Amino acid sequence: AVKVSLRTISTMETEKEIIGSQKQQLAKLFEESLKAAFPDVSDVQPLIAICNDAKHGDYQCNNAMSLWNKLKGKCTQLKGPQPVGKAIIENLPASEMIEKCSIAGPGFVNIVLARQWIAKSLQKMLIDGIETWAPKLPVKRTVVDFSSPNIAKEMHVGHLRSTIIGDTLARMLEFSNVEVLRRNHVGDWGTQFGMLIEFLFDQFPNWEADSTPAIGDLEGFYKASKQRFDSDADFKERAQKAVVSLQGGEEKYRMAWAQICEISRKEFQKVYERLGVHLEEKGESFYNPYIPKALELLNEKGLIEESEGARVIFIEGKKIPLIVVKRDGGFNYASTDLTALWYRLNEEKADWMIYVTDVGQREHFEMFFSAAKRAGWLPSNEKDYPKASHVGFGLVLGEDGKRFRTRSTEVVKLVDLLDEAKSRCKLALEERGVFYILATLGYDTGGIFLFYFLSLLVNITGKAKEWTAEELEQTAEAVGYGAVKYADLKNNRLTNYTFNFDQMLSDKGNTAVYLLYAHARICSIIRKSGRDIEELKKSGAIDLAHPDERMLGLHLLQFAEIVEEACTNLLPNLVCEYLYNISEDFTRFYTNCQVVGSAEETSRLLLCEATAVVMRKCFHLLGITPGVVD
Ligand code: ARG
Numbered sequence: 306a307v308k309v310s311l312r313t314i315s316t317m318e319t320e321k322e323i324i325g326s327q328k329q330q331l332a333k334l335f336e337e338s339l340k341a342a343f344p345d346v347s348d349v350q351p352l353i354a355i356c357n358d359a360k361h362g363d364y365q366c367n368n369a370m371s372l373w374n375k376l377k378g379k380c381t382q383l384k385g386p387q388p389v390g391k392a393i394i395e396n397l398p399a400s401e402m403i404e405k406c407s408i409a410g411p412g413f414v415n416i417v418l419a420r421q422w423i424a425k426s427l428q429k430m431l432i433d434g435i436e437t438w439a440p441k442l443p444v445k446r447t448v449v450d451f452s453s454p455n456i457a458k459e460m461h462v463g464h465l466r467s468t469i470i471g472d473t474l475a476r477m478l479e480f481s482n483v484e485v486l487r488r489n490h491v492g493d494w495g496t497q498f499g500m501l502i503e504f505l506f507d508q509f510p511n512w513e514a515d516s517t518p519a520i521g522d523l524e525g526f527y528k529a530s531k532q533r534f535d536s537d538a539d540f541k542e543r544a545q546k547a548v549v550s551l552q553g554g555e556e557k558y559r560m561a562w563a564q565i566c567e568i569s570r571k572e573f574q575k576v577y578e579r580l581g582v583h584l585e586e587k588g589e590s591f592y593n594p595y596i597p598k599a600l601e602l603l604n605e606k607g608l609i610e611e612s613e614g615a616r617v618i619f620i621e622g623k624k625i626p627l628i629v630v631k632r633d634g635g636f637n638y639a640s641t642d643l644t645a646l647w648y649r650l651n652e653e654k655a656d657w658m659i660y661v662t663d664v665g666q667r668e669h670f671e672m673f674f675s676a677a678k679r680a681g682w683l684p685s686n687e688k689d690y691p692k693a694s695h696v697g698f699g700l701v702l703g704e705d706g707k708r709f710r711t712r713s714t715e716v717v718k719l720v721d722l723l724d725e726a727k728s729r730c731k732l733a734l735e736e737r738g739v740f741y742i743l744a745t746l747g748y749d750t751g752g753i754f755l756f757y758f759l760s761l762l763v764n765i766t767g768k769a770k771e772w773t774a775e776e777l778e779q780t781a782e783a784v785g786y787g788a789v790k791y792a793d794l795k796n797n798r799l800t801n802y803t804f805n806f807d808q809m810l811s812d813k814g815n816t817a818v819y820l821l822y823a824h825a826r827i828c829s830i831i832r833k834s835g836r837d838i839e840e841l842k843k844s845g846a847i848d849l850a851h852p853d854e855r856m857l858g859l860h861l862l863q864f865a866e867i868v869e870e871a872c873t874n875l876l877p878n879l880v881c882e883y884l885y886n887i888s889e890d891f892t893r894f895y896t897n898c899q900v901v902g903s904a905e906e907t908s909r910l911l912l913c914e915a916t917a918v919v920m921r922k923c924f925h926l927l928g929i930t931p932g933v934v935d
Pocket of ligand 1: 452490642
């Protein structure tokens, strides 16, 4: 087993063993059996999957058929895939993990895990921490390039998606003990700066004395400068000259550029703070000094050709080549991205580069990834590392099914969305008194559940019913922003989704509010039992006698492989789906198994605690704060 020092262990600074997922543990056992049963067949990777039908088992090993195809004719003793499966079972090393194996269909080996082993694994996790369940991934250092808004333009909902999805991917990889370089590839370079700088000079004659001129609404500033650019020929000429001066590194222009970037940066930062997202900015301009060298390397490989006055790279299967030097000699988005890729590979030594943008940019990424493969920077096989992946996502739609816009048909501003989510929750909190009573009396009309849930959070903190203004703010933010994030993440990222406040703040179905409530309820069960859970963890034992207990336990244990799959396929919605399923499993268990006051109280309270721990970790991976309880 690999020993990894954990960064986030809370209590002791000791080294704990990372166990890996069940699949990974089973794979190890089956690898041994395959080697023992078929010593002459080399290179067989055990294929372990979750059983499609829980009736047949928990997992299955799917090697028999392909092995049989390899052995056919060569081996006289074995006749058909079934005996191959049998040989796999017979050669399994003894393990307390497996209760029994059986053969089904054309040689599938069904595996039933031992109940005691599931229980023990849960108990061990409660003591050693859920970090010991981190999956093991075949990468050391990744770059997650996400958010990446453009200077002087407002962050819009597309950037919101990139920020939310990118942050979650980074969190999942970090949890899996992968080093993550969180990169904000800000659009801070380009011809628009000529226009912006000239406009700044005109509007703020004293700009040099003022470190941050009060431009105020940056987007308005951008629009006004664009309007001037389009209507005033003299201004246009000056703006074009300004680009040349800026690119030539002239001090005055550099300073103005830096000021404009700084104003934007402060605006972006406010959004990141609200969302609890941390990023390191290495914008487009960062790579400028490296572009000539990177292009020279591509040129040496004979990749760069002349086409209609521009310098381009032809890509197999694409009609239009990738332009890397424009006709006027300037560099573009692609030259910067190719250079950034070179930098990440060679200077930062990353083995996985992940880019989060809308699907509209797919072509751009395909093109420059292909160029990098032609150059030998990336291996041609998609499966090999170092690897570059584009994480595309769909549009956010409004109620009318069209691209999400406000009434004035402006692009929706991110800040306004967050404000509204928060204020809706705050309102709910402020009015909670009346609704709390209604809800406890059993009224269940729209939205009341939310009020009830928020009241429950108050109970869990064990504090007086009256909240301080700060607590009110904090909770409204946790629930409001959590709801926005979850509504985005729960969809397969490639599909478009409709933005709807009522739906995302609803108490029913697969929403953050419902899940936060489910978690709060579990905490409340434990708290109300009056038992000391820390003490129980040390002295008590889990038993999973009831089928609903076993099912919940087994699914909790699958946490690591869900995270592993979500990382490998870059699909955060798998974690959402899992979280929702766990809450359903819990409801089934809680409906059918009495917890407090039963003979199994200790075991069941520990199972409640394990559920709460797994749910909290899921919330954490999704960037959601489980209220003020955490
Ligand atoms: N600034 C770009 C945009 O707003 C996104 C940049 C994505 N990252 C990259 N390396 N191309 O569309």
